[in-house]
Amino acid sequence: MNTQIKFTTPEEAVKVIKSGDHVHLSSVASAPQCLINAMCKRGEAGELKDVHVHHLHTEGPAPYADPKFEGVFQLDSFFVGSNVRKVTQSGYADYIPIFLSETQRLYRCGAVPCNVAMIQVCPPDKHGYVSLGTSVDATLAAVECADYVIAVVNKHVPRSFGQAMIPMSKIDLFVEDDTPLMEAHFSEPNEVETAIGKHCAALIEDGATLQMGIGAIPNAVLAQLGGHKNLGIHTEMFADGVLPLVEKGVINGEAKKTDPGKMVSTFLMGSQKVYDFIDDNPGVLMMDVGYTNDPYIISQNDRMTAINSALQVDLTGQVCADSLGTKFWSGVGGQIDFVYGASLSKGGKAIIAMPSITNKGVSKIAPVLTAGAGVVTTRNHIHWFVTENGAVDLYGKTLQERARLIISVAHPSAQEELDRAAFERFGEHHHYVKKYMSEN
Structure with a gap:
């Protein structure tokens, strides 16, 4: 032709x-x-x-x-x-x-x-x-x-x-036009991000299919998966962090139900190494976002594990990943697509991961979300919640139980204030409050 x-x-x-x-x-x-x-x-x-x-x-x-x-x-x-x-x-x-x-x-x-x-x-x-x-x-x-x-x-x-x-x-x-594509480079995970990565990696089973996006925390998780076997990728995006695991054979897609043996994504952002990796590579399928992010298709993979970040989480499990304050927007992205899809998967895990405090020492776990904050993952959708201080499963837990679990992985400097906030929020007749009073 x-x-x-x-x-x-x-x-x-x-x-x-x-x-x-x-x-x-x-x-x-x-x-x-x-x-x-x-x-x-x-x-x-x-x-x-x-x-x-x-x-x-x-x-x-x-x-x-x-x-x-x-x-x-x-x-x-x-x-x-x-x-x-x-x-x-x-x-x-x-x-x-x-x-x-x-x-x-x-x-x-x-x-x-x-x-x-x-x-x-x-x-x-x-x-x-x-x-x-x-x-x-x-x-x-x-x-x-x-x-x-x-x-x-x-x-x-x-x-x-x-x-x-x-x-x-x-x-x-x-x-x-032969201008090279824009590249994105990410810093090495710090101590907090590495701790989060280890907690998340402990939840990932052999044979799991992963979605985890790009950035410091996804890279920290991927860095901890060298001992895993038969992992797959079905995600909206990936970056350089997956490449060493592909080279080691850790990521091979053999356990996937959809597109077995293939890595599936809808867009990429990374270094030239990533662009070279997908070039003429039949092992990578770049697909329409209506396919990659369809919760039903996502859920067909057993042990689907979705790891997404947050800006703030409240004591009931409301997850803000869109905005903080009335003048900040970014967008919902694919978080809820994968949270829901992983939740429906046989043996799947939906994980929200974030540092417990900001760089300025402000707790990212709050009694209530900041005014104007956009709820991306609702308290009805959240399952696993991870900070550098541990991982807690909120699925099936009451509001009072959730508060105790969420506070348990908050930064130590914020726990006392969060305890008081929970005491005031839930009222003197709630079981959480009675337990709080007996312990304090």
Whole structure:
């Protein structure tokens, strides 16, 4: 098949964007910066107004969110990353609260229009297929629904498999740019994170399928799994921490019920090593987020173990992972998709893990959540809760029992105050209070 491409310039390609359009950007490392810059130049020239921009977390600059583009570009993101958090807090951008699993459905059901999808792909193969590389998530749905698809063909985009592979016929305009993908590097776990990692690792059984995202705590957990056997990966994202376990044969997917022997993800963020790892690797399936984050599909894997972080937890088990205070938003992400899916799995474990205090010494376990805090995992969904001080199972426990268990893994400096708060909250006739009074 002839796969010769007729390229155009970024400036020419973005001329298909009209005032009032909705534009989707591919996520994380695959944000198409050359198209973003060309679109913003049109905005600066006064050629556009009221253009809505949508994306999940993106790495790199986000110039369309600059306050100077008020009335020109309106960012309505599905997840608020660090590069657009300040402008979102200040009101120059907004976000659409949505479970990660449903971001693709926003386009497919028409709740959010998609006029133009701007993506990055690898060079075409001999059959005329390109790959979405590190960003399938809601991008595949955007490609399916958009009036125009503009693709940056980039030799640095890995040729990943699964639902990442799309025919060139789905693309209307091609631009060439070989800028390397954005990389993300994570620091080594500190003492607290290592302790959390050990407590989480103790809950993971051989043959488990894992979801644990990216960051210090996931890396700390992965670092403790060298002695495990036959682990699998079904997650919304992964990073460098999985690579040593794949090399050792610890992660092999042999016990998985869905996609046995395969690692499944919907987007990636990490170093070049991760991008090289998925390139031409049939052992990794990059899938639509409607598949990776479907609780039913997640639950089909026995011993599904989901490890997610939190910003704050209250004495009843309400989990805030979205906001603290009235002017902070990030987004729900995939936490509840996997908490629910793991809870339904045979032998599954849903784990919320966090340090017990902030870097400033403030307890992250609170009598009640901070005003304005967004509840992501409700007290009805939480099972295992882990801090550096231990792991407690809250499933099936009363509010009073939960309070005692949660306080038991709080930072020692906060336990007395939390005890008093529980005493005041539950009232003098509650069993917790009677036990508290007898002990004090």
